[in-house]
Amino acid sequence: MSENVVQRLRDEIENGIISNDFAPGARLDEVQLATRFGVSRTPVREALMQLNAIGLIEIRPRRGAVVIDPGPHRIFEMFEVMAELEGLAGSLAARRFTDTDRTAILAAHADCERSSSAGNSDAYYYDNERFHKAIYTASHSGFLAEQCVALHRRLQPYRRLQLRVRNRVATSFAEHGAIVEAILAGDAEQARTLLRQHVSIQGERFSDLVATLASR
Amino acid sequence: MSENVVQRLRDEIENGIISNDFAPGARLDEVQLATRFGVSRTPVREALMQLNAIGLIEIRPRRGAVVIDPGPHRIFEMFEVMAELEGLAGSLAARRFTDTDRTAILAAHADCERSSSAGNSDAYYYDNERFHKAIYTASHSGFLAEQCVALHRRLQPYRRLQLRVRNRVATSFAEHGAIVEAILAGDAEQARTLLRQHVSIQGERFSDLVATLASR
DNA sequence: GTCAATATTCTTGCATACAAGATTTGTCGT
DNA sequence: ACGACAAATCTTGTATGCAAGAATATTGAC
Known part of the structure; x- marks a missing residue:
């Protein structure tokens, strides 16, 4: 493990959003991201919560995360x-x-x-x-x-x-x-x-x- | 399950910090918080990551979270x-x-x-x-x-x-x-x-x- | 008695497991 | 054929388990 999986995920997803790779409104599926980056759901969830705190995505209870369209x-x-x-x-x-x-x-x-x-x-x-x-x-x-x-x-x-x-x-x-x-x-x-x-x-x-x- | 455990935890801990209940420099132990609030470590960790993103606490890799002293x-x-x-x-x-x-x-x-x-x-x-x-x-x-x-x-x-x-x-x-x-x-x-x-x-x-x- | 090296314990980081709500699919009735 | 209800499936939320690094205690040498 190079450094910190959560941090890496946070950056990757953030970059994905900023580079419009994840377009506004797009749903961010936890297992999808987990398999894509070869990790489990736990760090993915933690990364998503951070992005939520920053204001880049919105997490609707029990309904998943979506990229915010400002x-x-x-x-x-x-x-x-x-x-x-x-x-x-x-x-x-x-x-x-x-x-x-x-x-x-x-x-x-x-x-x-x-x-x-x-x-x-x-x-x-x-x-x-x-x-x-x-x-x-x-x-x-x-x-x-x-x-x-x-x-x-x-x-x-x-x-x-x-x-x-x-x-x-x-x-x-x-x-x-x-x-x-x-x-x-x-x-x-x-x-x-x-x-x-x-x-x-x-x-x-x-x-x-x-x-x-x-x-x- | 009332509503959202993580959100509740985030608020509780945040209030604890703001009200100086958790003093700057204090270490926030995951299992301690978990037992105190009657939940498992997972939501505690997620709450801590959010507070970290906000800038209220610092999470040093493998060494736990501490309240930031500005x-x-x-x-x-x-x-x-x-x-x-x-x-x-x-x-x-x-x-x-x-x-x-x-x-x-x-x-x-x-x-x-x-x-x-x-x-x-x-x-x-x-x-x-x-x-x-x-x-x-x-x-x-x-x-x-x-x-x-x-x-x-x-x-x-x-x-x-x-x-x-x-x-x-x-x-x-x-x-x-x-x-x-x-x-x-x-x-x-x-x-x-x-x-x-x-x-x-x-x-x-x-x-x-x-x-x-x-x-x- | 003090310092250092090593062993033990503790804590975090991630993975997996399980439960509950949401969504989709399928079936039945009109 | 369309709509409504129900079952199956899928997804999220939380708990638990296990491994690795850090902190602490122990033992030995000087």
């Missing part, structure tokens, strides 16, 4: 909260960043520039994640960073869709530039505002999201 | 995030509240006044909770409300300690008044600022918290 409105609400948390992280980062933080932020930003100008939206997705995580770290609030990472992860599939819309990568990168500037200048309020706007989904971006969701 | 600094961080989320809820509430929302907020506020002027800090605790929940509801963001309730619950024990310090109930109620005013006036930014200040722990309040924590 729906466009709830996704919007989640981005709204994410924007607020990112804004806080940015404002704290502007006041507290260290030399290592600055190096990490600039490095991630440089990588974003590469993948952005290369037009590689998949690469940009990962570099963008690193960029944002660098800001969480620079906030020097462990709890905030954890919350951000968790929410970021849950929003991962939709964020990815967003990057596919025309020109989004370019504008995203441009916004990053201003954010870096504000943080390194120590302008907490500016960093907060810019990050909030950067993350939140406003105006036509919401229609884009709904349209992309519907086309799946 | 420590003053982390508690401060949690209040920091809570302040931000409450601020968002307040600003949304100011823009979106309905007639029923206003009625609920004013009712909760009136109850706070009663328990405040009566000097009953325990009663005030519950009325205060209703007041804040009324604002979450008025924000009309289901996801935000859920996050707020969850964090509020985790901070419950510390919030309670805070109310015990001299004059805190009175100043808290005074702040509520200004918050109600801002929300009902539709002043989103003012509501956000006031709520943020109301919830966050600044200056001597942090020393108070540390002191009270140490005296337990």
